Amino acid sequence: SNSDVKPQHKTNFKVSFGFYRNPTAGESWGAFIRGEGAHDGGRYLRLNSDSGEAGNSSFTPMNHEGFIENESNSQNDLAIAWKESSGFRRYIYSGTSSFANHDHSMGGTPEMMWVKAMSFSRDWTVYHKDMWRGNSSGLNNSHNWYIKLNSGAGRVSANNQWSGANPNSQDFTVGNSDDTNKSGHAYLCLMFRSVTGISKVSYYTGNGSTSGPSVSLGFAPRFIMIKRADGNGDWRVLTSARGFDKSLLFNGTSSESTTNYLTTDTTSFTLTSSATDVNASSGDYIYYAHA
Numbered sequence: 001s002n003s004d005v006k007p008q009h010k011t012n013f014k015v016s017f018g019f020y021r022n023p024t025a026g027e028s029w030g031a032f033i034r035g036e037g038a039h040d041g042g043r044y045l046r047l048n049s050d051s052g053e054a055g056n057s058s059f060t061p062m063n064h065e066g067f068i069e070n071e072s073n074s075q076n077d078l079a080i081a082w083k084e085s086s087g088f089r090r091y092i093y094s095g096t097s098s099f100a101n102h103d104h105s106m107g108g109t110p111e112m113m114w115v116k117a118m119s120f121s122r123d124w125t126v127y128h129k130d131m132w133r134g135n136s137s138g139l140n141n142s143h144n145w146y147i148k149l150n151s152g153a154g155r156v157s158a159n160n161q162w163s164g165a166n167p168n169s170q171d172f173t174v175g176n177s178d179d180t181n182k183s184g185h186a187y188l189c190l191m192f193r194s195v196t197g198i199s200k201v202s203y204y205t206g207n208g209s210t211s212g213p214s215v216s217l218g219f220a221p222r223f224i225m226i227k228r229a230d231g232n233g234d235w236r237v238l239t240s241a242r243g244f245d246k247s248l249l250f251n252g253t254s255s256e257s258t259t260n261y262l263t264t265d266t267t268s269f270t271l272t273s274s275a276t277d278v279n280a281s282s283g284d285y286i287y288y289a290h291a
Helices: none
Strands: 017-021 030-033 043-046 059-061 067-069 078-082 088-094 100-103 112-117 125-128 145-148 171-174 186-192 199-205 214-216 223-228 236-239 246-249 262-264 268-271 284-290
Touching: none
Parallel strands: none
Antiparallel strands: 017 030, 017 078, 030 043, 059 067, 088 186, 100 171, 112 125, 112 186, 125 145, 199 284, 214 268, 223 236, 223 284, 236 246, 262 268
């Protein structure tokens, strides 16, 4: 055999973005993208870190479909990947330090966005359409808040991260915060939206019971991400590949643990734990699920 031959993993689609790690060992999440110019697929970011991009990614998107594993090891890595679609878009832009609109060409309104400075250290800044639902007017002012992907802290009042506006079907806006728009620096924006039968971006309210809320999706999930918005709580990541009785953290390096947080069926997931990360009484939880 030729030890120089790199393993190729087929996905049956052209990979635009993905992340990976060994779930059974303590290590960081690596995120790889189909890049542009200097930000090519050979570079990576850490989901659980504020560090800028670095070289020698363990995984690189192939030109046609799937990705290449750039290292030889006997461990079983978990990798999750997306293609450009009506439910996902990746966008790279240059910061200006001035309020700016960016045409995202997604074909619909982004409901969740992850923004990360690529060329210097800055937290992952997350917008979610249901970040805040508590105002008496009934208006959605989620653009006034953000949350950090690499932290367990709850939502924070935005200080010009989003320029005071929710994204729409044409564009998203950024203010003059270094989190999203420092002059002379490159930024990655990952956008997600609900697609009937495929993905859902939404929220639920916890009840603090082992007979927790049932969350309707309209499909059998293979990937679920949950974060408490109104207080501290880890980003919980659950997959059918590892079994929904287990979970990992976006904001940490701990190996997977058996948590028994929820069960799934052909159209929904149901909380079966009163753990505060997923089901505190009256807690506000945002989630993203994919078939």
